[in-house]
Amino acid sequence: xxxxxxxxxxxxxxxxxxxxxxxxxxxxxxxxxxxxxxxxxxxxxxxxxxxxxxxxxxxxxxxxxxxxxxxxxxxxxxxxxxxxxxxxxxxxxxxxxxxxxxxxxxxxxxxxxx
Amino acid sequence: xxxxxxxxxxxxxxxxxxxxxxxxxxxxxxxxxxxxxxxxxxxxxxxxxxxxxxxxxxxxxxxxxxxxxxxxxxxxxxxxxxxxxxxxxxxxxxxxxxxxxxxxxxxxxxxx
Numbered sequence: 001x002x003x004x005x006x007x008x009x010x011x012x013x014x015x016x017x018x019x020x021x022x023x024x025x026x027x028x029x030x031x032x033x034x035x036x037x038x039x040x041x042x043x044x045x046x047x048x049x050x051x052x053x054x055x056x057x058x059x060x061x062x063x064x065x066x067x068x069x070x071x072x073x074x075x076x077x078x079x080x081x082x083x084x085x086x087x088x089x090x091x092x093x094x095x096x097x098x099x100x101x102x103x104x105x106x107x108x109x110x111x112x113x114x
Numbered sequence: 115x116x117x118x119x120x121x122x123x124x125x126x127x128x129x130x131x132x133x134x135x136x137x138x139x140x141x142x143x144x145x146x147x148x149x150x151x152x153x154x155x156x157x158x159x160x161x162x163x164x165x166x167x168x169x170x171x172x173x174x175x176x177x178x179x180x181x182x183x184x185x186x187x188x189x190x191x192x193x194x195x196x197x198x199x200x201x202x203x204x205x206x207x208x209x210x211x212x213x214x215x216x217x218x219x220x221x222x223x224x225x226x
Contacts, residue, residue, distance in 0.1 A: 033214070042120075042203060043158065043216040056212055058115075091157065102148070103214065105157040 002026075004094050005074075006106035013082045013113050021109045024074040025094030032075045033103065034060075034067060037089045046090075049075060082113045116141040118206050120217025128225050133194050135202055135220045138186040143209035147187050149178060150203045152219075158203060162189070194224045 005024040013019050025032050030051050035043040045059040049069035060067065064082075069075040079086055089110050093103040117140040127133050139147075145166040150158035164171045164178045164187065171178050175194075180187040191198055204217040 042218040
């Protein structure tokens with residue numbers, strides 16, 4: 001089991017470009033969570049998805065940010081028209097069911113907006 | 115929604131001493147409390163967790179205690195070693211089981 005796979009590990013984008021972050025959950029896991037971590041800060045919840053459904057997106061900015069978890073393929077976090085404040089580490093976690101079982105984190109994608 | 119407070123934000127101890135990190139939560143319906151360790155540049159990894167039906171859990175040098183009445187839980191590391199140096203996050207799971215709220219983190223430094 002390869003664990004939760006995120007790519008790319010590092011992503012550099014110019015202001016105004018789009019950033020696409022991918023997360024492949026562990027085999028058998030159907031729940032995916034995205035978190036953002038600013039430098040020297042904690043993990044902030046963004047969005048919770050199950051296959052083909054967004055369950056809770058209360059932590060995600062209403063504009064420029066979107067997420068999906070299609071029936072086939074990885075979960076995608078998409079940030080349009082990036083700004084410098086979007087620079088952060090973005091972690092996804094997956095679990096087999098609801099979170100009263102262990103959630104496993106990916107290695108994260110470090111987004112730098114220049 | 116849930117609010118998790120974590121203290122202290124930084125903690126420096128001498129190798130061999132004990133370290134204690136404390137968290138409080140606001141939602142009395144929360145029922146699962148994991149602790150994650152994050153080394154520099156790496157992913158958060160679960161080190162221990164506790165559910166609301168027990169008051170204490172121990173795994174070698176690590177223990178966690180939970181006081182449901184007071185809504186706080188603590189991480190205890192005994193006989194600290196330099197490799198324990200990392201950022202530690204507590205978290206609380208909401209009653210619906212679909213959101214982990216994290217504390218702000220504690221940077222633990224173990225001096226040899």
